[in-house]
Amino acid sequence: MANLFRRLIAPVAPAIQRDTVRLRLDDAEIEVLRVRDPRARRLKLSVDERGARLTMPLRASLASGERFLQANRQWLQQQLARFDGDGLMAPPLALRETGVLPLRGALLPVRWQEGRFTRIEVDAEGACIQLPARAGDASLRRVLREFYEAQMRADVGRWLPAYLPGLSRAPARLRLKVMSSQWGSLAPDGSMALDLALALARPSAFEYVLVHELCHLLQANHSPAFWAEVEARFPHWRQERDYLREEGRMLKATLRQMLQVQVPA
Structure with a gap:
């Protein structure tokens, strides 16, 4: 009973929050997934085939996230370019089509x-x-x-x-x-x-x-x-x-x- 009571009164862990922010690069405007993660300890920028992602601690301000994005625009553009044309990445294999x-x-x-x-x-x-x-x-x-x-x-x-x-x-x-x-x-x-x-x-x-x-x-x-x-x-x-x-x-x-x-x- 005591364990059940402690679980009932324990604070609920903050949920991960997601939204998007637009960022202008040299040749295009992109959407960056912005994620507020209670586990995050620092600002982090990553790129995969789904696009760009900015991970932020809960305490970080939106302004600090914007400054971080602007400071890393060149790196972000280079990483996105890799997914567009370099490496092993290939178009998804479509059913019964050349690939x-x-x-x-x-x-x-x-x-x-x-x-x-x-x-x-x-x-x-x-x-x-x-x-x-x-x-x-x-x-x-x-x-x-x-x-x-x-x-x-x-x-x-x-x-x-x-x-x-x-x-x-x-x-x-x-x-x-x-x-x-x-x-x-x-x-x-x-x-x-x-x-x-x-x-x-x-x-x-x-x-x-x-x-x-x-x-x-x-x-x-x-x-x-x-x-x-x-x-x-x-x-x-x-x-x-x-x-x-x-x-x-x-x-x-x-x-x-x-x-x-x-x-x-």
């Missing part, structure tokens, strides 16, 4: 075939997507996700045997999911989760993330001892970490665009 399929650091031309079942096959000419005549957009997104999951499990199946002998145990389970910022995680019970966007990255970067998480079976931290374990198994890990830092946002945005999914902000 490309991002996979393992490349963009594969897509061709369509009618068939009894939905499936995707990769050959010398690119990617062939087979769909029943009545299949709609939901079927396409489902087969894309299944395809990426199958590709990742095949890669893990090739790489994992080489690393298992030096580990104290094998991962208990592997989950593949769309992750907002992380590339992987390892639960205390040994279950491993990997970001589905790794299917779009170059294979060496994907393998590095796998090794990184496997080393957490030996060191559940990021101490010098942990990085020594990574170094012993994957000497070129720094190059792959830098690649993911540079291209990671674009890879994650491309996957969300392909699957038409949203992740928590």
Whole structure:
């Protein structure tokens, strides 16, 4: 009863507030999503395929947010330009229309075939997507996700045997999911989760993330001892970490665009 009473009288946590503000850049006027987040400790500006986002602590004034936007106009314009024309980002794959399929650091031309079942096959000419005549957009997104999951499990199946002998145990389970910022995680019970966007990255970067998480079976931290374990198994890990830092946002945005999914902000 006492616990129930405390919950009833406890103050309600402030809700996240969202609105938009218009900002004039050199060649266009854009809308910036403005988010007042009780968890925020400082002003933060970010960009993804959905556009620009300004995160503000509750105590920050609207004027301070406006000054912050103006001070970072040049950076914002550069980041938005990346999503318009550079990197792996491609137009959303439209049903039965010419397009490309991002996979393992490349963009594969897509061709369509009618068939009894939905499936995707990769050959010398690119990617062939087979769909029943009545299949709609939901079927396409489902087969894309299944395809990426199958590709990742095949890669893990090739790489994992080489690393298992030096580990104290094998991962208990592997989950593949769309992750907002992380590339992987390892639960205390040994279950491993990997970001589905790794299917779009170059294979060496994907393998590095796998090794990184496997080393957490030996060191559940990021101490010098942990990085020594990574170094012993994957000497070129720094190059792959830098690649993911540079291209990671674009890879994650491309996957969300392909699957038409949203992740928590």
